[in-house]
Amino acid sequence: MTDIRVQYYAILREQAGIGRETVTTTAMSAAALYAELAERHGFTLPASLMKVAINGEFAAWSAPLSAGDEVVFIPPVAGG
Amino acid sequence: MSATFEFSTVALHPGEQTARVADPACGGFVSFEGWVREENEGQRVTGLEYEAYVDLAVREGQRIVAEAKARFGVRQVRCVHRVGALRLGELAVWVGVASPHRAEAFAACRYVIDEVKHRVPIWKKEHYASGDSGWVNCERCAQPSSAGDDGGQHAHEHRHEHRHRHEHEHPHDRGPVAPAVTAALPASDYGRQTLLPEVGSVGQARLRAARVLVVGAGGLGVPVLSYLAGAGIGVLGVMDHDTLSPSNLHRQTMYALADAGQSKALLATRHLRALNPDVDVRPYVQRATAASLGPLLVDYDVVVDCSDNFATTFAVHDAARAAGVDAVYASIYQYEGQLQVVRGRGAGSCLRCVWESVTPDGVVGNCAQSGVLGPVPGVLGSLQAMEILKLLLDLPGGLRDEVLLVDLLSLETRRIRAPRHAACTPACIRPGTPARQPDVERHFADLSAVLRAGLVLVDIREPEEIAASPSPVAALSLPMARLLDDPTLLPPDRDALLLCSRGIRSLGTATALRERGHARVWSLAGGLEAQRSAV
Numbered sequence: 239m240t241d242i243r244v245q246y247y248a249i250l251r252e253q254a255g256i257g258r259e260t261v262t263t264t265a266m267s268a269a270a271l272y273a274e275l276a277e278r279h280g281f282t283l284p285a286s287l288m289k290v291a292i293n294g295e296f297a298a299w300s301a302p303l304s305a306g307d308e309v310v311f312i313p314p315v316a317g318g
Numbered sequence: 319m320s321a322t323f324e325f326s327t328v329a330l331h332p333g334e335q336t337a338r339v340a341d342p343a344c345g346g347f348v349s350f351e352g353w354v355r356e357e358n359e360g361q362r363v364t365g366l367e368y369e370a371y372v373d374l375a376v377r378e379g380q381r382i383v384a385e386a387k388a389r390f391g392v393r394q395v396r397c398v399h400r401v402g403a404l405r406l407g408e409l410a411v412w413v414g415v416a417s418p419h420r421a422e423a424f425a426a427c428r429y430v431i432d433e434v435k436h437r438v439p440i441w442k443k444e445h446y447a448s449g450d451s452g453w454v455n456c457e458r459c460a461q462p463s464s465a466g467d468d469g470g471q472h473a474h475e476h477r478h479e480h481r482h483r484h485e486h487e488h489p490h491d492r493g494p495v496a497p498a499v500t501a502a503l504p505a506s507d508y509g510r511q512t513l514l515p516e517v518g519s520v521g522q523a524r525l526r527a528a529r530v531l532v533v534g535a536g537g538l539g540v541p542v543l544s545y546l547a548g549a550g551i552g553v554l555g556v557m558d559h560d561t562l563s564p565s566n567l568h569r570q571t572m573y574a575l576a577d578a579g580q581s582k583a584l585l586a587t588r589h590l591r592a593l594n595p596d597v598d599v600r601p602y603v604q605r606a607t608a609a610s611l612g613p614l615l616v617d618y619d620v621v622v623d624c625s626d627n628f629a630t631t632f633a634v635h636d637a638a639r640a641a642g643v644d645a646v647y648a649s650i651y652q653y654e655g656q657l658q659v660v661r662g663r664g665a666g667s668c669l670r671c672v673w674e675s676v677t678p679d680g681v682v683g684n685c686a687q688s689g690v691l692g693p694v695p696g697v698l699g700s701l702q703a704m705e706i707l708k709l710l711l712d713l714p715g716g717l718r719d720e721v722l723l724v725d726l727l728s729l730e731t732r733r734i735r736a737p738r739h740a741a742c743t744p745a746c747i748r749p750g751t752p753a754r755q756p757d758v759e760r761h762f763a764d765l766s767a768v769l770r771a772g773l774v775l776v777d778i779r780e781p782e783e784i785a786a787s788p789s790p791v792a793a794l795s796l797p798m799a800r801l802l803d804d805p806t807l808l809p810p811d812r813d814a815l816l817l818c819s820r821g822i823r824s825l826g827t828a829t830a831l832r833e834r835g836h837a838r839v840w841s842l843a844g845g846l847e848a849q850r851s852a853v
Contacts, residue, residue: 248651284803295735315651318626
């Protein structure tokens with residue numbers, strides 16, 4: 239089990255009802271973490287349409303996670 | 319040949335003014351004089367004071383005389399307006415036009431005084447015999463033409479009588495020639511920005527030489543356009559196919575309620591030309607597509623994406639990469655925004671290094687679907703304007719190979735590093751990302767014909783939407799997000815026609831699937847609503 243700091247933007251923030259949280263997880267990758275959180279918060283957006291950043295840099299969904307990582311889920315936004 | 323607009327702080331003498339437009343090529347001369355009249359709204363006037371917002375007033379006045387010269391083909395146009403204290407009967411405004419023939423001279427003279435009354439910010443304070451006084455705003459006080467107006471000078475004066483009782487038409491008076499003491503004012507003043515050591519006159523010249531195209535004149539576009547026009551950008555293009563809606567006004571602060579229904583590109587153009595006549599503002603009332611942008615971008619250095627949909631954002635990106643111009647992107651959602659700056663040339667990352675394929679519209683909400691507070695696009699648009707000025711002035715700290723995330727509720731910003739994708743090229747042509755397919759949409763007047771044509775009908779709406787309004791013909795249910803997450807859910811080796819309420823989500827989804835290599839996917843044009851209205 240590792241502690242990961244997670245930050246949500248846009249529709250994810252809206253659906254989670256919070257902007258950030260620290261989660262204790264067994265997920266080994268960004269994709270597995272998102273799947274776990276989507277289940278918990280009822281996220282409707284598939285990971286394939288989003289981006290994930292780990293420690294301030296865009297990363298692949300398969301990227302491994304380490305304790306203390308900061309993970310940001312970034313949906314696309316179009317409003318203008 | 320000349321066209322001049324000036325303010326004067328001292329008395330005007332018609333003969334001296336006339337001498338300033340003398341031209342041996344001209345056979346006709348027409349002048350108009352506005353005098354301080356003795357009565358207004360039933361009160362006896364003893365004198366008045368004129369005040370002008372001189373910077374803006376001179377720019378607008380110069381614009382008007384230049385327009386008159388160009389529109390009517392006259393050779394000399396001159397307009398001088400008094401500022402300061404004036405006595406009863408004194409000359410307040412003088413317009414003179416000289417031309418080879420009289421008809422153009424009459425028309426141009428009339429045009430100048432009408433437009434000056436309408437557009438130039440001048441206020442007058444009237445002093446009344448009763449001892450009272452009052453300020454009257456002369457700006458925008460012209461009334462629309464009334465029925466039966468014969469267009470003559472007399473009719474004009476009658477029309478304005480209730481507002482401009484201080485004016486009389488007056489036959490041309492050749493008075494004694496006095497020395498010229500008119501206050502000529504600078505056409506532009508960028509002093510507050512050229513004071514900055516990083517800007518100076520060299521920076522101002524760079525801005526003057528710059529050409530920027532802004533795509534979208536909405537919540538983001540309004541601050542971008544306003545700050546760029548104010549900064550004195552040489553050429554400013556405004557592209558927007560849409561008209562103003564009253565629901566735009568809480569965030570699109572350039573417009574007025576009375577403008578509703580008019581073209582935003584044209585409204586913005588009018589506003590920006592009045593803001594800074596130095597700027598060459600070019601309106602484009604059309605949709606932004608890769609095809610429409612491609613030939614235009616040859617004439618620009620920077621393109622700014624202020625659009626409200628993914629299709630346009632990617633069209634801007636593809637055209638900008640092909641043309642090698644810099645691009646500044648922003649988008650907003652409720653209380654948040656994202657910002658990215660992409661250099662047209664060099665080894666930096668681009669929009670598709672972050673978002674490889676076109677995000678389908680309809681998958682996340684826009685302002686109309688999800689709501690937005692007015693200052694959110696105001697802040698993001700202002701950040702875009704700032705980044706553009708950094709690019710043009712070569713200032714430090716600009717966003718580069720990064721995406722800026724802005725949360726205006728928590729007031730937090732984050733810069734996420736966005737390294738260049740290994741497959742990125744200057745034109746950013748990626749394997750598996752073909753150009754947009756023109757034939758994604760298919761039209762069916764009768765849905766039963768879909769099945770006869772051998773297509774599988776796939777309803778991509780949410781289950782609750784389907785329950786509330788079922789498809790009239792049996793369809794496979796695959797909600798949009800699920801389908802995009804796993805396109806193999808589509809029946810193999812069959813042509814699929816995607817269906818939603820209005821044809822927006824289905825078009826976006828079909829386009830996205832095509833980009834990922836699924837060739838046998840189409841979108842039902844107009845969705846179920848088109849089916850219902852056809853019945």
